[in-house]
Amino acid sequence: MTPSLPDLTDRAGIKPLVNRFYEIVRKDANIGFIFEEIVQVNWELNLPNMYPFWETVLFRSGGYRGDPIAAHSKFVSKTEIGKAQFEHWLKLFRESVDSLFSGENAGPIKRCAKDMANVIHGKMNGVQDPRFDPANLTPEQRIRYAKYKNQKEPEA
Ligand code: HEM
Incomplete structure (x- = not known):
């Protein structure tokens, strides 16, 4: 039987990942x-920057x-x-997580990565997050969204 992998419970797991x-x-x-x-990329600078990034996220x-x-x-x-x-x-990224960890935190870190990938991709390419469609908002969300939009983009 394959021994089960540990969960990613603290910062000690971030560096190997x-x-x-x-x-x-x-x-x-x-x-x-790329x-x-x-x-x-200067990896000597980039990797020590990525450890705190993932630690902050998780x-x-x-x-x-x-x-x-800005970096992308x-x-x-x-x-x-x-x-x-x-x-x-x-x-x-998912394969790297799955090769080292399983358990409670292994799922959320993959979901976080996916959410951030959507945001970074959207901002870089000037497209809206594909999961966000104003047509699907509930009436309450629609009101909040309208207020938010008006604050962000006041009428000229
Ligand atoms: C195809 C997809 C991606 C490519 C090609 C890519 C490429 C890069 C490159 C080349 C850098 C280094 C920039 C530099 O040294 O100036 C970088 C930095 C970084 N990437 Fe990505 N990336 C991708 C997706 C992502 C995603 C999905 C995330 C988050 C989940 C992410 C998080 C970061 C972070 C946090 C930095 C460091 C930013 C900083 O503090 O300067 N990247 N990426």
Whole structure:
């Protein structure tokens, strides 16, 4: 019987996960070149930035202060980085999580990654989160949304 994998319960699990994920990403035939050739990521700086990012996402304790939207927007004009690339990134991420962990936190971290992928993809490509369709709002949500929209985009 395969021994069961541990759950991702604290920051100690983050480093191996991030290291495993980027080891795979860097060599990946579909998106590796974005990191290695287009952006030429400095991994000595990037990895220690990703540990607090994921710790902040998962345990609210990492003290991450970066700006992922800005970081990704810098290279959007230099390569194809649409839905297909994000779906592939997510696949590699899910596989990395599943290769190291199982249990209660393994599910939420994959869901968090998916939510953030939707947001980052949307902002980078100027499209709305595909799951959000104002037509599907409840009447209460519609009122809140209208107020929010008016605050954000006042009539000219
Ligand atoms: C195809 C999809 C993606 C590609 C090609 C990609 C690529 C990159 C690259 C090249 C950098 C380094 C930028 C630099 O060194 O200046 C970066 C940074 C980063 N990425 Fe991604 N990324 C993708 C998706 C995601 C997703 C879905 C997330 C979140 C779940 C994410 C989180 C981050 C974070 C937090 C940083 C560091 C930002 C900072 O603090 O400067 N990325 N990404």
